[in-house]
Amino acid sequence: MKLAIIGLPKSGKTTIFNALTRSEHNTDKYAPPASEANIGVVQVADERITRLSEMYKPKKTIYATIEYHDYPGIFAKDGDTADNAMLSEIKSVEAFAIVLRGFADEELDSLYAAGDPLAQLNRIEEEMMLNDLIVAEKRLEKIELGYKRGVRTPAIQAEEKALREICAQLQNNNALRNLQLPPDEDKAVRGFQFFSAKPVLILVNCSEDNVSAWDSAISQLESRGYKAYAIAGKFEEELSKLDAEEAEMFMTDMGMTESIRDRLTHWSYQLMGYISFFTVGADEVRAWTLEGGSNAVAAAGKIHSDLARGFIRAECFKYDDILAHGSEKILKEKGLFRLEGKEYIVKDGDIISIRFNV
Ligand SMILES: Nc1nc2c(ncn2[C@@H]2O[C@H](COP(=O)(O)OP(=O)(O)OP(=O)(O)O)[C@@H](O)[C@H]2O)c(=O)[nH]1
Ligand SMILES: [Mg+2]
Structure with a gap:
């Protein structure tokens, strides 16, 4: 999974990225915006794989x-720090973690006045929608020019219909993630990777001594349909530098049971509706990420396109069962080892082996 960490300037994005990836990128208050993203890959802790x-x-x-991309502040009022190349790079990820500044800092407030977190989010959403609207309108103009020259195919008509609905949605100040298009129209515009169509999770970055003060702001965001969480970025960054024992002491003090890495992993999986399935053997034990509700062929395709193409059957058992009974042999004796067909909906924790023929 690829997730971009975005937000207005100096909201603490790199601080959070450092906490997630245990790295030490520059978070100087006066540093100019970075010219490119910091990229870091974080293992998804899963006791089942262990x-x-x-x-x-x-x-x-x-x-x-999970691959995190930490971008410099975007959608700043006084001139954008991100150019078009960067904006289109940002759009290539699966989801956004939007960091809103909830911590007080007089200097930052005067240099980068951004308002309260809700105001910051509104601004970001507005900019995203504006950006999407410009892309959609430009494309519509091109399609109309094409029509005049006699270029009119069913695919282009589906695209045109979708773009008109998209423009209407955006003009009504509604993000595209709330617009459900029929499958053919959706497919026709997927390539645009509209900003406001991406799933987002909101991180209100606040100081560690008043995380709970943000409860009502978080509920407000949730009531608007967002997945939102208050986190203490700087505290998390400091925690990530400690050894496990020390970190646990501080976390216990704070009533925290998991590191920011693990929490953000859960939140991202929830946001995306992803599940994990596993493959096991003498060579390799491996976790795979899959969209919830996918069938066995889709799972096979995650492993290799040949496995999807030549799919015959999935041999399947549950992680909980192998943990309880200790061997595949016993699972077979107990009838807990199943053969599933193409339409089988894969469950979180399934252990799968694909029989295929190409
Ligand atoms: N008090 C407090 N300060 C923070 C927190 N998170 C970040 N900061 C401070 O805010 C400043 C900017 O932090 P960064 O992490 O670099 O912010 P950024 O969003 O990556 O900044 P740009 O990439 O330049 O937009 C630094 O001085 C941080 O120490 C926090 O949770 N609490
Ligand atoms: Mg940064």
């Missing part, structure tokens, strides 16, 4: 990963 690895003793154990 246990399976102990059981199968494979040569390789591969956890799922």
